Amino acid sequence: MEWISKSKVMIVGLGLMGGSYAKALKRLGYHVAAIDIDPEAISYALGAGLIDEGYTEVLPEAVESADALIFALYPGVFRNWIEENQGYLRSGAMLTDVTGVKTCVVYEIQKILRADVEFIAAHPMAGREVYGVKNSDDRIFRDANYIVVPTEKNTPEAIEWCKQLGKILGFARISTCSPEEHDRMIGFLSQLTHCIAVALMTCTDNRHLAEFTGDSFRDLTRIANINDAMWSELFLLNRDVLTEDIDLFISEMTGLRDLLAKGDREGLREKMRLSTARRAYFNKPGK
Amino acid sequence: MEWISKSKVMIVGLGLMGGSYAKALKRLGYHVAAIDIDPEAISYALGAGLIDEGYTEVLPEAVESADALIFALYPGVFRNWIEENQGYLRSGAMLTDVTGVKTCVVYEIQKILRADVEFIAAHPMAGREVYGVKNSDDRIFRDANYIVVPTEKNTPEAIEWCKQLGKILGFARISTCSPEEHDRMIGFLSQLTHCIAVALMTCTDNRHLAEFTGDSFRDLTRIANINDAMWSELFLLNRDVLTEDIDLFISEMTGLRDLLAKGDREGLREKMRLSTARRAYFNKPGK
Numbered sequence: 001m002e003w004i005s006k007s008k009v010m011i012v013g014l015g016l017m018g019g020s021y022a023k024a025l026k027r028l029g030y031h032v033a034a035i036d037i038d039p040e041a042i043s044y045a046l047g048a049g050l051i052d053e054g055y056t057e058v059l060p061e062a063v064e065s066a067d068a069l070i071f072a073l074y075p076g077v078f079r080n081w082i083e084e085n086q087g088y089l090r091s092g093a094m095l096t097d098v099t100g101v102k103t104c105v106v107y108e109i110q111k112i113l114r115a116d117v118e119f120i121a122a123h124p125m126a127g128r129e130v131y132g133v134k135n136s137d138d139r140i141f142r143d144a145n146y147i148v149v150p151t152e153k154n155t156p157e158a159i160e161w162c163k164q165l166g167k168i169l170g171f172a173r174i175s176t177c178s179p180e181e182h183d184r185m186i187g188f189l190s191q192l193t194h195c196i197a198v199a200l201m202t203c204t205d206n207r208h209l210a211e212f213t214g215d216s217f218r219d220l221t222r223i224a225n226i227n228d229a230m231w232s233e234l235f236l237l238n239r240d241v242l243t244e245d246i247d248l249f250i251s252e253m254t255g256l257r258d259l260l261a262k263g264d265r266e267g268l269r270e271k272m273r274l275s276t277a278r279r280a281y282f283n284k285p286g287k
Numbered sequence: 288m289e290w291i292s293k294s295k296v297m298i299v300g301l302g303l304m305g306g307s308y309a310k311a312l313k314r315l316g317y318h319v320a321a322i323d324i325d326p327e328a329i330s331y332a333l334g335a336g337l338i339d340e341g342y343t344e345v346l347p348e349a350v351e352s353a354d355a356l357i358f359a360l361y362p363g364v365f366r367n368w369i370e371e372n373q374g375y376l377r378s379g380a381m382l383t384d385v386t387g388v389k390t391c392v393v394y395e396i397q398k399i400l401r402a403d404v405e406f407i408a409a410h411p412m413a414g415r416e417v418y419g420v421k422n423s424d425d426r427i428f429r430d431a432n433y434i435v436v437p438t439e440k441n442t443p444e445a446i447e448w449c450k451q452l453g454k455i456l457g458f459a460r461i462s463t464c465s466p467e468e469h470d471r472m473i474g475f476l477s478q479l480t481h482c483i484a485v486a487l488m489t490c491t492d493n494r495h496l497a498e499f500t501g502d503s504f505r506d507l508t509r510i511a512n513i514n515d516a517m518w519s520e521l522f523l524l525n526r527d528v529l530t531e532d533i534d535l536f537i538s539e540m541t542g543l544r545d546l547l548a549k550g551d552r553e554g555l556r557e558k559m560r561l562s563t564a565r566r567a568y569f570n571k572p573g574k
Contacts, residue, residue, distance in 0.1 A: 125501035145499055175498050185496055189504045195543055196483060196507065201562040203539035209472055210568045211462050212432055214412035217476045217569070219506045220483065224566040228559035232552050239547055246544040250537055252490035256482055257533040260526055265519050272515035275488040279511040281497040282504070 003164045005029040010066035011051070012081060014041045016128060017098045018072035019136030022050040024169045027138070033062055041133045050136065063088040068165075071097040074233055075105050079112075086114055095119040096162055100186065101237040102149045102179035110153045120158040121149040122166065123182060125190075129225045138170065146171035149182050187241035192249060194231060195242070197224040290451045292316040297353035298338070299368060301328045303415060304385045305359035306423030309337040311456045314425070320349055328420045337423065350375040355452075358384040361520055362392050366399075373401055382406040383449055387473065387517075388524040389436045389466035397440045407445040408436040409453065410469060412477075416512045425457065433458035436469050474528035479536060481518060482529070484511040 009025055011018045014036035022032050022045060033053040036042055042054035055062055063069075063085060071078050078097065089095075095117060099105050106121045113119055126144035128135060146166030150159045159176070166174045177185070200217075201224045209217075235242055259267040296312050298305045301323035309319050309332060320340040323329055329341035342349055350356075350372060358365050365384065376382075382404060386392050393408045400406055413431040415422055433453030437446045446463070453461045464472070487493075487504075488511045496504075522529055546554040 125499065127501065127503075145501065147499060173498055177499075185499050188491070188493065189496055189500050193487070193503045193507045195540070196487075197503075198558055198562040199536060199539040199543055200480070200483075201565045202558050203535050204475070205565070206475065207565055207568045209476055211460055212412065212434060212464075212472050213476050213569060214414065214432065216414075216480045216484075216510045219509055220480045221566055221569060222506055223503045224562045226559045226563055228556040228563070231559060232555040235547055235555060236550060236552060239550070243544055243548050246540060246547070248490050249486060250540055250544070252486040253482070253533060253537050253540075256486055257530055257537070260522055260533070261530050263523060263526070265523060268519040268522060269515040271485055271489050272513045272518060275485040275511045276513055276515070278488045278492070278494055279508055281494045282500060282508060 003161065003168055007031075007067040008033065008065055010034065010063065010069045011072060012036075012069060013072035013077075014038075014045055014051075014054075014133045015072060016131050016133065016135050017124065018070070019045060019050055019133035020126075020138045020140060021070055021072065021098075021169065023136050024138035024141065026050060026052075028168055033066065035059075035062075036133075045133055050133070058085050058088070060088040064090050066090065066093060068094045068096070071095065071099070073097075073099075074230060075099055075101060075237055076233070078105065079108060082109055082112060086112075086117070089114065089117050091116040093117045094158060094161055096122050096165065098122065098124055100190070100234045102182045102186075104237045106149060106151055106179045110151060118155060118158045120154050120162040121151075121179070122162050123147045123149060123186070124166070124169070124171065126171075129222055131227055141170040143172045145173045145175060147182060148174065148176045149179055150176065151179065183238050183241055187238050187245045191235055191238060191242045192245045194223050194226060195235070195246060196249070197221045198226060200224065290448065290455055294318075294354040295320065295352055297321065297350065297356045298359060299323075299356060300359035300364075301325075301332055301338075301341075301420045302359060303418050303420065303422050304411065305357070306332060306337055306420035307413075307425045307427060308357055308359065308385070308456065310423050311425035311428065313337060313339075315455055320353065322346075322349075323420075332420055337420070345372050345375070347375040351377050353377065353380060355381045355383070358382065358386070360384075360386075361517060362386055362388060362524055363520070365392065366395060369396055369399060373399075373404070376401065376404050378403040380404045381445060381448055383409050383452065385409065385411055387477070387521045389469045389473075391524045393436060393438055393466045397438060405442060405445045407441050407449040408438075408466070409449050410434045410436060410473070411453070411456070411458065413458075416509055418514055428457040430459045432460045432462060434469060435461065435463045436466055437463065438466065470525050470528055474525050474532045478522055478525060478529045479532045481510050481513060482522070482533060483536070484508045485513060487511065 008031045011034040014034045032051045034051045035055045039056050045051045126140040148162045163174050295318045298321040301321045319338045321338045322342045326343050332338045413427040435449045450461050
């Protein structure tokens with residue numbers, strides 16, 4: 001299936017990310033349907049013109065009419081949905097997702113999925129520290145990375161289709177990697193950083209410091225405003241990788257602490273120079 | 288001395304912060320002179336209209352003509368400057384600074400300073416991750432905090448004068464605290480966060496991850512682009528506080544790691560909820 005504008009797309013799970021996909025796809029001329037158990041999310045999205053049709057439960061005809069389905073659900077809910085409703089999918093339908101962990105999701109979904117439809121996983125590396133369809137904003141895709149996560153079960157056509165989706169949504173950079181590589185990277189880049197932000201807020205009652213803070217503390221703790229249901233699930237689904245990353249990070253912090261305690265100025269400066277040199281690689285594309 | 292526009296201001300040290308002060312004060316109609324050992328900094332600032340006069344060495348007449356002097360130097364350099372040049376200061380001159388640590392600077396300067404001039408310390412909690420007068424930008428003061436750091440030696444007039452300076456520079460919030468309170472807070476809010484950013488970059492060679500990163504990692508490591516000469520000095524001048532903060536933070540990270548390793552979902556969620564609740568206090572004033 002090509003990303004031609006006559007395609008009918010169904011979004012399952014209409015939160016911040018599902019809503020932002022809907023917004024982008026509607027603007028591009030696609031017919032967008034959505035399912036969410038929350039009637040308020042559906043009625044908001046209909047009223048705001050984010051979707052053409054909306055349902056608070058699974059309507060077999062609506063599922064069957066979709067050429068493409070985008071799952072923006074918590075991992076456990078995603079698996080259950082497939083088990084219960086895959087019988088309604090049209091043969092040849094293309095499925096993708098936005099899930100933040102992959103190893104424990106992708107193989108399982110592909111194992112239980114019917115042979116005449118295909119699931120190709122993806123992770124849009126974009127988000128906001130606010131939640132819900134009302135905060136949908138497809139501008140978060142600009143300058144952001146989109147990762148396609150195929151397995152041996154995926155066809156070249158599906159991989160290409162998924163890359164095209166990232167492109168039309170407006171992502172700046174499309175990459176590909178295996179589920180295992182994905183989870184290793186995300187453990188470090190996203191989960192460890194969220195863990196650090198939480199620890200900065202919980203290690204001491206720092207509320208009285210608000211009037212003295214500069215931007216560095218604000219930047220490091222922006223993501224400390226965290227959806228506890230979603231992130232605890234993501235952390236636990238990537239537990240082995242994340243505990244290793246935390247250990248690695250703690251060991252480096254301990255090293256910096258020891259340089260400081262010893263008064264080793266040159267050792268500290270060397271670490272800072274290495275930090276500066278590496279950080280240059282992380283500026284946004286084109287900036 | 289009031290902040291009336293006929294005041295002559297001298298800025299000693301024309302880097303990012305000195306240049307940003309110059310820009311703001313020039314715009315407000317003050318006569319601004321500057322001293323910096325780098326001829327390029329001075330000629331740039333003259334050419335860009337940031338200053339009215341500039342010197343690459345201490346000119347006694349220029350120092351004597353200043354009603355107010357703003358020191359934007361590394362702590363050690365600041366002390367030496369006062370020792371060598373305070374004889375040129377006009378009687379009644381008001382001195383302030385922008386130094387990022389206070390306890391080891393303020394008492395020392397006040398101890399060696401002539402009795403007929405006054406030094407009132409301040410810390411503008413604003414900055415950029417780029418350096419030098421060419422990156423000067425007085426918009427960094429908007430929405431930012433300005434901390435006046437008096438001791439028992441300071442007069443109420445000097446404290447008021449310094450608060451006024453913060454106000455006319457455009458800071459959103461002016462606070463006051465002792466040097467010890469300042470260093471305790473700054474250890475946590477600023478130095479610990481810089482240490483974390485550095486550790487994230489140095490704990491592993493992560494350059495190949497650049498194409499996969501999202502905003503959270505970029506935000507947490509923005510300040511990993513760090514001036515090693517300045518920050519190693521600031522870290523070492525606040526060594527006891529900072530090592531304590533690092534220990535506190537490491538202990539909290541270890542606690543999160545253990546909740547994760549045990550699979551304690553509710554424990555993780557509780558930490559995340561506490562994090563979210565506290566983070567709400569840190570939004571910028573008026574936002």
